[in-house]
Amino acid sequence: MLHPKGNMDLAYLARILKEKQISYFLIVPSLINSLLNFLKENNDISVIKSLRSVCSGGEAITTQLVSLLRSYVHENCLIWNLYGPSEITICCTYHMVDVTYEKSNIPIGRSLPKYQCLVVNEMLQPVIVGQEGELFVGGVGVFAGYLGRDDLTAKVVIEIGDEVFYRTGDLVRLDSRGFLHYIGRKDHQVKLRGQRIELGEIEQCILQSSSKITACVVTKYDNE
Template identity: 60%
Template sequence: MQESRIWNLYGPAEVSLCCTYHLVDLGMDQKVIPIGRTLPNYQCLIHDEFGQSVITDQHGELLVGGVGVFAGYLYRNDLTEKAVVDIDNMIYYRTGDLVQMDSCGLLYYIGRKDYQVKLHGQRIEIGEIERCLLNKDVSACIIVKCGDDHLVAYVQGTNINEEDLREHCSSHLPTFMIPSMFVVLDRLPLNASGKIDLERLPAPNFSLSSVPARTKYDAPRTELEQRVHDLWCEILKTSGKKIARTTNFFAIGGHSLLFVQLYYDYQSNFRFDSQIISIAPFLLHATIADHAKLLNTVKFSGIKSEVWNTLHIDEGNNLSYEQFERIKFIHKF
C-alpha cells in the first residue's frame, strides 16, 4: 500500500470525462485536495461573472477547451448555445463549476456556480452552509433562497430542533449566512431520480408567530438595546410579543422594505446620516444586539443631520438589493 499512488482526476462528460489531474500528496494535501493541472491538449480558463479572467486565488467559473470538448447536445441547440462559447476561435465548455488557482498553478474545486446566491449584497456559497449543517446530527439538507431576503434550511434528522441548528450555525458561520428559518423533516422528499424534490418541500411561514419560542428568552441587556427592541416591535407590529436580542430581523417576518423603514427610524432617533453609518453593516448584522453596537458608535451632535425620507414607504412590494443600492446612492447626494 505504501507504493500505491492516488490520482485525483476532474472533468465532466462534456469534455470526455477528464481534463485536469493531480497526484495526491498524502503529506501536503491534508485539508484540501486540488483538481490539479490541465491535461495535454486541453486549455482551462477561469472567468468571473462578466466574462473576464480572474486573478490568483479568486473564484471564477471554469471553462474548458481542447480536443475532448463535445460538439453539443443532440437535438438541444438551446442548451448547446448556453453551454459553449467561442474564444479566440476555440470552443470552450462552460462547466458551471467554480474554481480558483493558487500561486503554483494548481486548480481547486470550490462548488457549483448555481449553488452561489446573492443575499443582501453578499455572495453566499450554499454548499458551505450545507456542510456546516451536516456536522450537526443532520443526515441530509438543502438550502433554498426564498425571495430577496431569506434563506431556508430544510434538514433531515432526528433529535434536532431549530434552536440547536441556529446556535450551531451561529458558532461556525458569519451572521449573513445563517438561514432565516430551519424546517426539520423526518425525510426530505425525493423525485424519481433520487434527488431532492424542491416542488414538494413545504412552503416556509415567516410570520413572527411561526418562529418557535426559545427555551430561554434573551432579553435586551442595556438601555440602548431596549430602544432598538422597541423600534423593532413598532416596525414588525409584534402586538406585545418580545424579541430576543440575538434574533435575526429577517427570521421573524422582516423584509427589505421594513428594513429601510427601520434604518430611517434609526437615523431619526439617533440623529445620523448614511455618511456616518450606511445601511450595509445593519444588513450584515441584523440582530438587536449588533444594531445596538453599531448605533453606539454614532457621535451625537447638537445639530440634527438631514435624514432621508419618503412618501408612502409602507406601500409597494419588497425592495431588491439593487433598489437598496439606488436608495443609498440617492441619499448620499
Template identity: 60%
Template sequence: EPFPVKLIAVLKNSVASTCRIWNLYGPAETTLVATYHVIALTPEMRNIPIGRLLPGYQCVIVDEFSQPVTVGEVGELLVGGVGVFAGYLGRNDLTDKALVDINGQLFYRTGDLVRLDNDGLLYYVGRKDHQIKLRGQRLEPGEIERCVLEASSLITSCVVVKWGDDHLVAYVQSDEISEKELRKHCESHLPSYMVPSLFTVLKQLPLNANGKVDRQLLPTPDFSTLLSSSSSDVNYDQSAEPNNELEARIHSLWCELLGLTRIPTTASIFSVGGHSLLLMQLYHRYKTMFDFDTQTLTMAQLFKHASIVDHARLLAQSLNVEEYRREQWLPLSITQGRLSFAQERIFLDEQVRLMSKDKNVYAVPLVYRLSCVLSRLSISRLRRALHSLVTKHSILRTKISTDTNGDLIQTVLA
C-alpha cells in the same frame, strides 16, 4: 464530485502502500478527464485540488459577467482543447448555451465553480446553480459544507441551502452530533456571515433516483429553535433579562429588527439570526436614539462585543464622556488623521465579508494596451502624467493602519 479529505484515509487502508491516489476531474463534454492531481496528504490539508490541466487542454475562469477572475477568486470554469465535444445531437439550443467561442476556439461552460491558487492548482468549490446570494453577498455552499464535515467523523453528509432572504440552513446526516458542537466549530473556522443560522441533524438525507441529495424533499426548518437554543445556552434566568432602562431600550430595538419577542441579554446577535448588515443598521438606529459621538463608539466595537449587555455598556461609556470631540477644520497640509465614518464603514464591511488575505475587494487590477496613431508613445511623459495625478490626489497615496490605541487612522505617504 468533490474529493473528501476523509476518503483518503479509507483508501490508504484499502490499497498497497506503493499505490498512488489520483484526483481526476472532467465532465463528459470534455471527454471525461480534463485535470489531474496526485494526492499527497498533509496534516494541514483541508481541500483536495483537482490539479492541473492535461496536455492539449486550456481553461478560463470567469465571473458572472464572463470576465476573467484573478488568482484566488472564485469563478466558473470554462474548458477548451482537444477533448471538448462538438455539441448535443439535435439540441442546438442546449449547445448554444454550453459552448462559447473565445478567440476562435470553443470552450465548454462546465457550470463548476473553481479557484486558482498561487501554485497554479485548481480547487473545486461547488456548482454555479447552487451558488447562494445572501444579503447582497455571494456564498459558496461547498465551502460551508466542507467545514461542517470536518467538525466530526460521525458526519457522513451535509447540504447547505438558503431559506427566505436572511437564513442559511445546514442539513447534517449523523447519528450523534449536537447543534451546539456544529455551531462552535463553524464559528471558529468561518466568517460570521457564513455560519448557518440553523443546523438540522437527520439520520438520513433524502436522495433522488441518482443517489444525490434531493433538496426538494428536505424538511422545513423550525426557526423558533433559534431563540430557544440561545436561551438554553444561558439557562434563561433573570440574569438574561434587561436589568436597567438602557438594556430594555436596546432589547426592544433588537426584537423589532430581528422579529422576535424575547432575546437573552447575554446572547450574541449572530446566534439569534443577526448578521453584519443588520448590525450596521443597528448602529445607525443607536445613533438616532442616543445621539452619541461616532468617535467614542465605532461599529468595530459593536462587532467585537455583540450582546445586549455589551452594547449597553459601550453606549453608557460613550454617553458618559463629559467632553465630546468637536469637528474641526483641518489644514490641507495635514498628513495623518482618523478615518471618516464612511471610510470606517467600508473598511469594516470588507474585514467582515472578506476574511481571506488573498482578496482585496477595493483593489481592482486592470491592464490597458496603449497605442498611438501618429507618433510613438512617450514613456517618460506617461510616467510624469501618472506621477502628477498621484501628487495632486493625496488619497491615491494614502494607507490605512491602526494606532497604539487600536483606532483606525489614515496616513498620506510622501
C-alpha cells in the same frame, strides 16, 4: 465487469476486489466512504491492500477521507483526484494527492494534455491567482452539443479566440502553484439577507466533521 448495480452491493464489491486482486480503482468519494466503513465493520480492510492506484472523481473529496483511505491502502498506492463533466468527455484535470501538504482543500489539479482550462469572471476576462472564477474547458474532448437542443448548446459552447470552450458552470480558483481548486457550482450560490452563500462550502464543512456521513445542502423556502 461488475454485475448490474454491483458497485452498490458492498459485500459483492469487496469480494471482487479480493478475488481479482484489483490494482486500479476509479470510484466516487461517497462510495469510497461507504466501502471503507463496510470493510472496517467487517474487519476485512486487507481487501484493498492490492490497490496501487485509486482515482476519485464525480464529487469533491475531503482531506479527511483521503487520510482515512491512505491509512488502509498499501504505502505505495497513488491517490488521484480527477475532474471533468460529461460534456468534455469525462476527465480534463488530474491531481496526485499529497495529504502531508494539502491540509484543508484538495485541488482538482492541472489540465490533461490536449486540454486547456481558463478561469474567468462574468465579463469572460481571466482572473488573477487566488480569485474565484468560472471554469471554461477547451480541447479535444469538448462535445459537439446537446442533440436537438441548439438553444442549450449556445449557452455553454463558447468560442474564445480560435478555440471552442465548454462553460462548466463550476466555480474554481487557481493557486500560486498553478493548481485549480474546486469551490462549487455557480448555480448553487444563494443569497440570504443580502449575503452570498456557497452551499458547497457548507457541505464540505459537514463532511469534514465525520468520515461516516454524506451530505447535500439545499435551499428551503417558507412555503415548502
